[in-house]
Amino acid sequence: MCSDHAPAAEIPAVNGTPNGTNGVTNGRRQPKLPYQQHHSDERSNTGRFQIIESTLREGEQFANAFYDTETKIKIATALSDFGVEYIELTSPVASPQSRADCEAICKLGLKAKILTHVRCTMEDAKVAVATGVDGVDVVIGTSQILRDHSHHKSMAEITETAIEVVKWIKSQGVEVRFSSEDSFRSNIVDLLSLYQAVDKAGCDRVGVADTVGVATPRQVYKLVRTLRDVVSCDIETHFHNDTMCAVANAHAALEAGATHVDTSVLGIGERNGITPLGGLLARMIVESPDYVKSRYKLAKLKEIEDLVADVVQVNVPFNNPITGYSAFSHKAGIHSKAILAKPETYEILNPSDWGVKRWIHFSSRLTGWNAIKSRAGQLGLIITDEQAKQLTQKIKAMADVRPLAIDDTDSIIRSFCLEHQPEDQPDQ
Ligand SMILES: CC(=O)SCCNC(=O)CCNC(=O)[C@H](O)C(C)(C)COP(=O)(O)OP(=O)(O)OC[C@H]1O[C@@H](n2cnc3c(N)ncnc32)[C@H](O)[C@@H]1OP(=O)(O)O
């Protein structure tokens, strides 16, 4: 919402998408843009990915997170209604309540498939399957540093247990994913032979995880592309955001042939978290608008983010994609003029797709006459271009001295119009 210190006018979102160049507008095919994605690469899944929503697993690892059963049910239900394909829950071996909550969520009969996330051991796998989940996400660290300091297992031991666990889970008629923790600091040859072994054992998905947020999009593309040629099962990806690459890495993974992306609402998770649900969808709608709009109830994103922000006691960041306070605000005169004429000039996302509003600021020293004329119009006052230019100079003079609130600027506009009435006002 706009505060008094950031005066802005709400301008209705225009018809058509900012991505209109992707398709047919007014019966005419639009020219392609030079940097537009074309989905030409057969392996790219940017137009057919699935989301594994981990607010209730990775998100519970966020410093502030405590979810009681009712809250977990609320979040799971909201995410399922939103349209995510999978919901991942905390390991049932974490605590008795975690296990009971997992069982309770499985019984809800949600549209989304329910997964739980466990260590690569038969003991954990048995408890997971007994909860009634649709699928089990099995994980174990494969980098030397984690093998030395976390679980002390060799690659041969990991492979042997992984095959046993995967085969057993599959034999129970439950979906199974095997993932390597810290994939990007693991030996590539070891990693690929492990993935090949679990693929052969009947895994539904293998997972690549950037546990420490070290990977770049180029590295992600290279690893996932290589893996795509080695396994026949689906490929899930999980990116931490320590260096703010989590969305770009997820996108690179999909381009390289990954099929699933892990997200959490607002990106919450260990340290500064993982790929945020909203950020991923903002990225993906730009190149695959029909796919994204057909699968997810985008207008519910804000509600879900507000729910989770409230539960974990954080504010939605001002610059959050889509729902951040300033995500669709336009201030400088050059921007405002063009936005008023055609929002696509400075917006690649259409706020109306997400049920949020665009704001045009009109009372700063950066404001131009086009925004002032538009605001006068919103107030029911008609002024000429010349008058709008004079009025803008007055507003700029005031805004040079102190921040102007919406009411201040509206008063200046109104008194200017009064001064210039009736003889100076154009015929209405
Ligand atoms: C990168 C990630 O986010 S992975 C997911 C993280 N999620 C969690 O940790 C879930 C919450 N965790 C917990 O509640 C607990 O850590 C439990 C119940 C899983 C285990 O608790 P504890 O038995 O008390 O062990 P602790 O947490 O101190 O250490 C982890 C143990 O798991 C072993 N381990 C760690 N990762 C794995 C793995 N992927 N597969 C098998 N064993 C593993 C470690 O070697 C260690 O074993 P140890 O008891 O012989 O030292």
Ligand SMILES: O=C(O)CCC(=O)C(=O)O
């Ligand atoms: O299971 C996975 O793929 C990821 C586990 C995890 O949270 C991580 O490695 O950061």
Ligand SMILES: [Zn+2]
């Ligand atoms: Zn993680």
